[in-house]
Amino acid sequence: MSDLVADLLAGKHSALxxxxxxxxxxxxGYREVISDLHQHTGTADVIGVTGSPGAGKSTLVDKxxxxxxxxxxTVGVIAIDPSSPFSGxxxxxxxIRMASNAGDMDMFFRSMSARGSLGGLxxxxxxxxxxxDAFGKDKIIVETVGAGQNEVDIVRTADTVAVLVPPGSGDxxxxxxxxxxxxxxxxxxxxxxxxxxxxxxxxxxxxxQGQSGRPNSGHHGATELAGDHGDxxxxxxxxxxxxxxxxxxxxxETVANRGDGVEDFLNALATHGEYLDRTGRREGQARExxxxxxxxxxxxxANELLVDxxxxxxxxxxxxxxxxxxxxxxxxxxDEVLSPLRECLDDPGDGS
Amino acid sequence: xxxxQEQTERTIRCLVAKVGLDGHDRGAHVIARALRDAGFEVIYxxxxxxxxxxxxxAVQEDVDVVGISILSGAHNTLVPKILDGLKEYDAxxxxxxLVGGIVPxxxxxxxxxxxxxxxxxxxxxxxxxxDYIHENAPER
Numbered sequence: 001m002s003d004l005v006a007d008l009l010a011g012k013h014s015a016l017x018x019x020x021x022x023x024x025x026x027x028x029g030y031r032e033v034i035s036d037l038h039q040h041t042g043t044a045d046v047i048g049v050t051g052s053p054g055a056g057k058s059t060l061v062d063k064x065x066x067x068x069x070x071x072x073x074t075v076g077v078i079a080i081d082p083s084s085p086f087s088g089x090x091x092x093x094x095x096i097r098m099a100s101n102a103g104d105m106d107m108f109f110r111s112m113s114a115r116g117s118l119g120g121l122x123x124x125x126x127x128x129x130x131x132x133d134a135f136g137k138d139k140i141i142v143e144t145v146g147a148g149q150n151e152v153d154i155v156r157t158a159d160t161v162a163v164l165v166p167p168g169s170g171d172x173x174x175x176x177x178x179x180x181x182x183x184x185x186x187x188x189x190x191x192x193x194x195x196x197x198x199x200x201x202x203x204x205x206x207x208x209q210g211q212s213g214r215p216n217s218g219h220h221g222a223t224e225l226a227g228d229h230g231d232x233x234x235x236x237x238x239x240x241x242x243x244x245x246x247x248x249x250x251x252x253e254t255v256a257n258r259g260d261g262v263e264d265f266l267n268a269l270a271t272h273g274e275y276l277d278r279t280g281r282r283e284g285q286a287r288e289x290x291x292x293x294x295x296x297x298x299x300x301x302a303n304e305l306l307v308d309x310x311x312x313x314x315x316x317x318x319x320x321x322x323x324x325x326x327x328x329x330x331x332x333x334x335d336e337v338l339s340p341l342r343e344c345l346d347d348p349g350d351g352s
Numbered sequence: 353x354x355x356x357q358e359q360t361e362r363t364i365r366c367l368v369a370k371v372g373l374d375g376h377d378r379g380a381h382v383i384a385r386a387l388r389d390a391g392f393e394v395i396y397x398x399x400x401x402x403x404x405x406x407x408x409x410a411v412q413e414d415v416d417v418v419g420i421s422i423l424s425g426a427h428n429t430l431v432p433k434i435l436d437g438l439k440e441y442d443a444x445x446x447x448x449x450l451v452g453g454i455v456p457x458x459x460x461x462x463x464x465x466x467x468x469x470x471x472x473x474x475x476x477x478x479x480x481x482x483d484y485i486h487e488n489a490p491e492r
Contacts (some may be wrong), residue, residue, distance in 0.1 A: 013411050013412065014414070017412050017413065017443075020414065021414040027362075083393070087388065087389050087391045088391045089392050092396070095395055095397065096396065096398035102401070102404075103405050104408070110413060111393075
């Protein structure tokens with residue numbers, strides 16, 4: 001075990017920060033670090049917070065983190081901001097909103113930039129959560145702008161996903177339909193003191209009910225089918241029923257900058273946590289997550305091997321030339337490059 | 353992979369911090385943008401930060417560069433507090449500490465003695481600062 005890992009496990013803040021830096025940079029040795037940390041994880045409760053820019057994510061996260069800290073829990077936050085596609089630089093401003101936790105070292109806040117390669121970011125986020133979990137954080141919050149598939153992937157790191165919707169965003173609510181709606185376990189209409197908040201709550205409620213019969217229950221592509229009682233409100237959710245218990249996402253109203261509704265929000269998160277434990281969904285989600293992680297890593301590593309192999313064969317350009325000249329075709333090229341690998345794997349007598 | 357190769361690929365992270373009762377953040381904004389455009393990742397602290405908040409940010413964000421902007425003249429009080437905090441969390445040695453603002457010559461001497469790497473006063477150009485960071489960013 002490296003000194004860095006030992007320092008992190010001993011609770012040294014700078015070591016935790018350095019591990020996350022290694023993860024972000026994919027510095028040599030970061031894989032060993034994550035491997036060493038893995039066995040120390042599994043105790044943290046991971047919450048994902050997403051929503052359109054300006055919805056109030058950072059402000060709400062600040063208040064939530066402060067409330068957890070008052071309850072004596074330790075908190076880690078990862079806030080992900082976009083980076084400039086031109087310079088690769090970024091201004092990470094979420095920290096400005098962290099006023100309620102100023103100077104509190106047991107509230108670990110880390111800004112991460114998308115660094116242009118969103119695909120890899122979900123891996124980096126997963127690894128950063130691993131680091132915070134191993135460090136011993138009770139609650140880990142992952143905060144990101146909800147704008148598409150990549151963010152959805154990031155948010156899947158979480159046990160419970162909260163989706164923030166600002167009021168008066170009729171079109172935004174429409175947009176939510178396209179993906180974010182399915183992954184939300186708890187919906188938050190923030191800035192609920194503004195005009196149009198009631199209407200937004202109403203729209204959200206209609207949309208969520210309109211989804212009854214969706215193969216929902218938890219989130220993250222749950223396997224069991226929702227029953228016919230999709231209209232059942234949360235109140236009679238514990239009615240005696242042989243159907244697998246489903247989750248109806250609650251809608252919470254908050255005014256994050258005043259701290260209004262934060263308790264309600266935390267209660268909703270806790271209720272979802274209990275639901276996950278009661279139904280065994282938490283374990284199921286963890287299994288799905290690890291399966292997805294293994295698949296992603298396999299794909300990335302195999303891809304790297306193939307890039308090296310292509311280089312050894314003189315680069316991709318010569319193949320492209322041959323394809324353009326109609327001497328060969330892409331499928332034949334792939335077969336040719338992959339054939340040694342295929343032989344290796346098909347030969348049972350070798351290296352098994 | 354050689355260290356040199358790693359250095360060129362590494363993204364440099366900078367903290368731009370405003371400390372104390374100083375409401376002048378125009379310069380800090382301009383600098384944050386310039387650093388971003390130079391390809392750095394910039395964490396901006398916001399106004400009126402206490403020294404321990406700056407330390408918290410510098411440690412947790414694991415920045416390579418701690419940029420402290422002070423135009424209020426309180427640098428002799430605030431900067432040492434930040435330096436002490438960084439040392440306490442073992443986050444002083446491998447970090448570049450820069451101060452920007454109006455610092456009299458006598459004070460500059462003292463701040464450098466305490467561990468500030470460079471001080472940029474009025475008239476310093478962006479290129480100067482960006483070049484300085486590129487040349488002096490700590491190897492890790």
